[in-house]
Amino acid sequence: MPVELVEQKPEAALPVYLVAKDALEAAALPPPAIAWARANGFSGEAGRTLVLPGEGGGLAGALFGIGDSALALGALARTLPEGDWHFASGPAQPELAALALVLGGYVFTRYGKKPGKALRFALPEGVDAAHVRRVADSVFLARDLVNTPTSDLGPVELEEAARKLAAAHGADIAVIHGDDLLARNFPMIHAVGRASTGAPRLIDMSWGPGDAPKVTLVGKGVCFDTGGLDIKPSSGMLLMKKDMGGAANVLGLASMIMAAKLNVRLRVLIPAVENSIAGNAFRPGDVLRSRKGITVEIGNTDAEGRLILADALALADEEQPALLIDMATLTGAARVALGPDLPPFYTADETLAADLAQASVAVEDPLWRMPLWRPYDAKLSSRIADINNVTTDGFAGSITAALFLKRFVEKTHSWAHFDIFAWNPADRPYGLTGGEAQGIRALERVIANRFG
Numbered sequence: 001m002p003v004e005l006v007e008q009k010p011e012a013a014l015p016v017y018l019v020a021k022d023a024l025e026a027a028a029l030p031p032p033a034i035a036w037a038r039a040n041g042f043s044g045e046a047g048r049t050l051v052l053p054g055e056g057g058g059l060a061g062a063l064f065g066i067g068d069s070a071l072a073l074g075a076l077a078r079t080l081p082e083g084d085w086h087f088a089s090g091p092a093q094p095e096l097a098a099l100a101l102v103l104g105g106y107v108f109t110r111y112g113k114k115p116g117k118a119l120r121f122a123l124p125e126g127v128d129a130a131h132v133r134r135v136a137d138s139v140f141l142a143r144d145l146v147n148t149p150t151s152d153l154g155p156v157e158l159e160e161a162a163r164k165l166a167a168a169h170g171a172d173i174a175v176i177h178g179d180d181l182l183a184r185n186f187p188m189i190h191a192v193g194r195a196s197t198g199a200p201r202l203i204d205m206s207w208g209p210g211d212a213p214k215v216t217l218v219g220k221g222v223c224f225d226t227g228g229l230d231i232k233p234s235s236g237m238l239l240m241k242k243d244m245g246g247a248a249n250v251l252g253l254a255s256m257i258m259a260a261k262l263n264v265r266l267r268v269l270i271p272a273v274e275n276s277i278a279g280n281a282f283r284p285g286d287v288l289r290s291r292k293g294i295t296v297e298i299g300n301t302d303a304e305g306r307l308i309l310a311d312a313l314a315l316a317d318e319e320q321p322a323l324l325i326d327m328a329t330l331t332g333a334a335r336v337a338l339g340p341d342l343p344p345f346y347t348a349d350e351t352l353a354a355d356l357a358q359a360s361v362a363v364e365d366p367l368w369r370m371p372l373w374r375p376y377d378a379k380l381s382s383r384i385a386d387i388n389n390v391t392t393d394g395f396a397g398s399i400t401a402a403l404f405l406k407r408f409v410e411k412t413h414s415w416a417h418f419d420i421f422a423w424n425p426a427d428r429p430y431g432l433t434g435g436e437a438q439g440i441r442a443l444e445r446v447i448a449n450r451f452g
């Protein structure tokens with residue numbers, strides 16, 4: 001990691017003074033620092049760093065304008081000079097501050113980008129260093145996977161990434177490939193992925209004691225989405241390497257759970273496909289029979305994510321886990337409603353909804369509950385099949401997608417669907433433009449509180 005957290009404050013570590021807006025005098029700064037701040041027009045503006053000069057051309061520390069978010073401290077990873085640092089006084093949320101420093105130093109270096117600055121930062125008092133590192137490693141895993149283009153991360157490579165994670169934690173893993181999906185009754189996963197040169201597959205990872213509470217994570221693994229025969233315009237394909245962001249995020253969450261050795265029987269299901277175009281591609285108007293037996297008329301081949309998730313959710317539901325989570329970059333409608341930074345989630349479990357809302361605020365991992373509005377269920381009707389994969393009017397697209405998935409979860413009481421973006425469209429203090437983990441820090445808090 002470019003930002004290294006150390007338990008002991010290095011002797012030469014320089015102080016970072018946290019300054020609220022228009023509160024220089026209240027920040028317990030040395031008089032020379034106040035004078036330098038005023039000379040440079042610094043008054044504690046949120047997110048601004050001002051380096052303090054020292055004797056002989058050296059440094060005496062830095063000032064940082066704190067705002068409302070502890071994650072804003074991630075900007076220090078890119079604005080401080082290299083070297084050793086510590087907080088002059090403890091930040092209000094020390095663990096989030098430490099995490100922000102590490103997340104802010106992330107750079108995706110696989111294709112030649114240089115690493116971020118090498119900083120060592122003394123851990124604030126009372127911080128669980130192991131937890132911070134577990135969370136950061138998991139976020140970085142999700143970011144790396146989303147940032148990797150499909151030329152290097154198709155269904156084959158996504159399976160390899162899952163196998164690598166399983167090996168690191170002693171998890172079991174089984175994968176169903178290609179036409180075996182038909183023999184094992186996963187027809188919709190097969191239909192969506194059969195046109196690709198990389199065979200479709202269902203990745204199934206298990207970890208933990210067999211008698212522990214079952215927690216199952218399902219992630220959409222569409223490694224690239226052309227839209228199929230309902231082809232996307234070229235502008236719509238530019239970010240489609242991130243259409244496996246649901247899979248990346250559940251692998252990141254699984255990494256956190258396993259590294260913390262939580263008392264759960266974890267299962268991770270990832271239907272991994274590429275929605276390609278070829279003579280054997282599934283077509284608009286086709287009717288697919290799902291694992292659950294529900295027949296699905298294809299109104300649009302670009303609504304493929306819900307098809308593969310449906311087969312995987314049906315499998316997950318068969319063993320009725322204590323908690324079932326699915327994550328997917330599923331609809332543009334979710335972005336229209338809530339933007340890129342605030343993923344909606346859907347659940348009928350009021351206790352789970354309350355726990356997620358509380359955890360979301362506590363760890364600054366934004367989430368917003370949206371309704372499973374039952375009257376919209378009729379919009380998914382078909383004249384020839386049990387259900388259509390899209391509506392005819394185009395309204396409430398994120399809600400109707402969630403209602404589609406809900407039909408495949410009947411036995412499990414505690415289920416939630418997350419319609420994530422998995423991408424930062426602009427640089428943030430805690431992460432540069434590119435792949436992002438969304439919702440998994442809040443979920444880790446909920447799972448740890450329930451089963452840890």
